[in-house]
Amino acid sequence: MTTHVAPTEVPPAPVEGRRVQDAAGPSPVREGSHVVVIGGGPGGYEAALVAAQLGARVTVIERQGLGGSAVLTDVVPSKTLIATAEWMTVADSAAELGIRADGGPDGEVGRLSVDLGIVNERVVRLARHQSRDIATRLEREGITVIDGTGRLGGKISDQGTREVLVTTADDGEFSVTADIILVATGASPRVLPGSEPDGERILTWAQMYNLTTMPEHLVVVGSGVTGAEFAGAYNALGAPVTLVSSRDRVLPGEDEDAAELIEGVFLQRGMTVLSRSRAQAVRRVGDRVEVELTDGRVIEASHCLLAVGAVPNTADLGLAEAGVAVSESGHIQVDRVSRTTALRVYAAGDCTGVLPLASVAAMQGRIAMWHSLGDAVAPLDRDAVTANIFTAPEIATIGVPESAVESGAVNGSVTRLPLARNPRAKMLGIREGFIKVISDRATGAVLGGVVVAPRASELIFPLAIAVTQRLTVDQLANVFTIYPSLSGSIAEAARTLHRTGDA
Numbered sequence: 235m236t237t238h239v240a241p242t243e244v245p246p247a248p249v250e251g252r253r254v255q256d257a258a259g260p261s262p263v264r265e266g267s268h269v270v271v272i273g274g275g276p277g278g279y280e281a282a283l284v285a286a287q288l289g290a291r292v293t294v295i296e297r298q299g300l301g302g303s304a305v306l307t308d309v310v311p312s313k314t315l316i317a318t319a320e321w322m323t324v325a326d327s328a329a330e331l332g333i334r335a336d337g338g339p340d341g342e343v344g345r346l347s348v349d350l351g352i353v354n355e356r357v358v359r360l361a362r363h364q365s366r367d368i369a370t371r372l373e374r375e376g377i378t379v380i381d382g383t384g385r386l387g388g389k390i391s392d393q394g395t396r397e398v399l400v401t402t403a404d405d406g407e408f409s410v411t412a413d414i415i416l417v418a419t420g421a422s423p424r425v426l427p428g429s430e431p432d433g434e435r436i437l438t439w440a441q442m443y444n445l446t447t448m449p450e451h452l453v454v455v456g457s458g459v460t461g462a463e464f465a466g467a468y469n470a471l472g473a474p475v476t477l478v479s480s481r482d483r484v485l486p487g488e489d490e491d492a493a494e495l496i497e498g499v500f501l502q503r504g505m506t507v508l509s510r511s512r513a514q515a516v517r518r519v520g521d522r523v524e525v526e527l528t529d530g531r532v533i534e535a536s537h538c539l540l541a542v543g544a545v546p547n548t549a550d551l552g553l554a555e556a557g558v559a560v561s562e563s564g565h566i567q568v569d570r571v572s573r574t575t576a577l578r579v580y581a582a583g584d585c586t587g588v589l590p591l592a593s594v595a596a597m598q599g600r601i602a603m604w605h606s607l608g609d610a611v612a613p614l615d616r617d618a619v620t621a622n623i624f625t626a627p628e629i630a631t632i633g634v635p636e637s638a639v640e641s642g643a644v645n646g647s648v649t650r651l652p653l654a655r656n657p658r659a660k661m662l663g664i665r666e667g668f669i670k671v672i673s674d675r676a677t678g679a680v681l682g683g684v685v686v687a688p689r690a691s692e693l694i695f696p697l698a699i700a701v702t703q704r705l706t707v708d709q710l711a712n713v714f715t716i717y718p719s720l721s722g723s724i725a726e727a728a729r730t731l732h733r734t735g736d737a
Contacts, residue, residue, distance in 0.1 A: 266291050269603070270398045270410055272384035272551070273418035275302025276592040277582030279368055281416050281599030286375045288607045293410060294377060295384040295400060300368040301361075302420050304592045307440035310364050311357045315443075316463060316624045318353050319470035320688075322346060323626045327663035348471045351446035358443055382406075386415065386579065388555035394578055396556070414578050414606045417551065417558075417566060418599060421544035421584035426455070429516035429540060435523050436516050436538050439464065449473045450536040453525045455513040457484040459623050461541035462496065466625045469505045476506040476533060478513055478525065485623065489636060489684045491650065491668065492629045496686075499626070499666055516540065546585040563587060570613035572602035580606060594619055617682075618702045622691040627667045630694035633682030633701040634672055645675045651727040653687055658718035664688060671697065671707065671727045678706040678733050687720060696724050707731040 269285040271278045274296030285292045299306050325346050328334070372379055380400060387397030387409070397409045423438035425431060433441045439460050450473075454465040457479035469475040477484065477500065484500065484507065485493040500507055508527075515526045516538050525533040546564045553560055557576040559567040565587030572580045580602035583595030597614060604611035623629040639646040653659045653667035667687040673680055683697035700710045711728035715721050 267413035267607070268293065268395075268411060269414045269416065269606075270384070270412035271295065271416045271418060271599075272386075272398070273302060273416075273420060273547075273583070273585075274298075274300040274368075274379070275304050275418055275420050275583060275595060277418035277420075277595035277599035278302065278416065279372060279599075280596040281418065281582060281603045282372060282377050283375060284600045284603040285414075285607060286377055288603065288609060290414075290603075290607060292375075292377045293380060293412075294372065295380045295382055295398070297381070297383045297403065299362075299365045300372065300379065301365040302418075303422070303440065304420070304595070305364050305368065306361050307443075309592050311361045311443055312439065312460075312463060312467075313624055314357045314360050315353065316467045316626075318348070318356075319467040320626055322348070322470045322472070330663050348448065350448045350471070353471075354443045354445060385550065386417075386552035386556040386558070386576075388552060390577055396578070399552070412578075414603075415580065416572075416599060416602050417548075417553075417574070417579065417581040417585060418583045418595065419547040419551065419585045420595075421546045421590070423540065424543040424545050426513065426516065426540060426542055429455075429513070431540060432518060435518050435521070435536070436540065438540055442539060445537070451476070451534075453478060453523070453533055453535040453538045454541055455516070455525065455538060456541035456543070457481065457486070457507075458541065458543070459485065461539070463624050464539055464541060465505060466496075466500065469500065469503055470626060474504075474506075476508065476535065478508050478511050478527070478533075480510070480512040482509055485629075488623065488629065489631060489670070491636075491670065492631075492684055492686045495666055495668070496623075496625050496627075496629065544584060544590065546587065548585050561587065568598070570601075570615075571605040571611060572598045572614075573605070578606065588614070589616065589619060589621075591619065591621060615702075618698070620694050620698045622694070624691070627664075627687050628685075628690035630685045630690035631683070632694055632698045633680075635682060636670065636672060636684075639672060644672075644681065646672050646681055647675050647731055648672050649727050649730045651723050651730070653720065653723060656718070656720060656723045658720050658722070659687075661718065662688075664720075669693075669723045669727045671710075671724070671731060673707045673731045678708060678731070679704055680707055680710055680728070683724075685724075689720075693720055693724070696721060707733075 269290045269292045271282050271294045274294050282292045282294050382402035385399040390396050395411050398412050399409050431438050452468050452473050453476045454461045455478045465475050465477045483493050484497045512528045514528045517524045523538045548564050559575040566581040568581050568586045574581050582598035584590050617633050620632045636648050638644040650670045670684040672682040680700035685693045707728040711725050715725045
């Protein structure tokens, strides 16, 4: 087997879509070379599986549990909670669909309610099960897993190997020799100065599953993806929610039409949204919290969620000593094949700051192994990344945004089709949502798309195929769809972008 050697600086990104070989040329690495992965989240465990498939001996060092925060405290648990909340939003349409709850003993119409203790118990249980499933898979593939933390040694041998210093969970210490190292240590919730979480009333997104009773009033500070998802979920579960947004609207940076629709849905469902407001401090006062805004207002509530971003877990890893360049924000600098500035050291996931998505972390990890172990590899293409926001309705995106067309950066055409006119949507009682398709004005190629709908994370797939395979709107439109189906609106949107011979 061969490995490709990284130069001392991050090289220019390879030409998009081309399969690459390292400009420095391959250096031989014997069969069964040792890959050490620091971090067992999506970037780490997916890389480990690829490395084992390619014949490497693999060791994964993980301190929290396999799956990392994505499985144990972030993606899996939050989306499980949101899946429960989704049932409540569906129930809101029950009366319109002719579904009634039987009357109670006093003749009142029954209403659904939520036992948050049971909900969060299930959330945590499912996350642990997923972590165990990953552990079982790695064990079956012959991958060694160490419960502990890893740190890069500063010296590199003449053979290109490097020591990784390991501290186990019971404070044991030893070192392992690695031919290739992948750093996939993820990120942790960012905390506002003067607003330290206590895990009971002031919480980060990793601590929300500690709650056993529904908040009397939840203040969510931060209106990005995490803040919007939790605010929407708890609002649907029945808690009064106030969302503090420092920007003009929720979900800044996302498709403007989608963000406006979601904010309208939030308001319609009784959420309070404070735009252009910034939290200055969050204080615990007995069994209550006070959220002080920079304009002097104070919001009293029972709980506060701090959803103000994340910081990379890159401290105390020996990165500087090993020659790994780190940005001012603490993120590891990588190129599109996941190389760092240190020889045979790669990085993947949230610690790199490329895109904070589990799917991107996993792809970065796979790419790192394909590249380092000499397999053919295509560099990461950010335009091919699908993303989803698990609000109700969901927002899924792919490729070029409409803002690039509006600014003139892309010579494109945009069509937007409301879901309310779709027959399947009418049957399901879906009122909010739309399909947006963006195409190249000259060639008709599909460049991007937005889906706002229930299960948008599933509906975006046809558009993702179209973008990545460079299909035209006519090719997309001419694929048969089921009637009636929500996906029929994707084909209909593509038909509206048809270019005539004179166009």
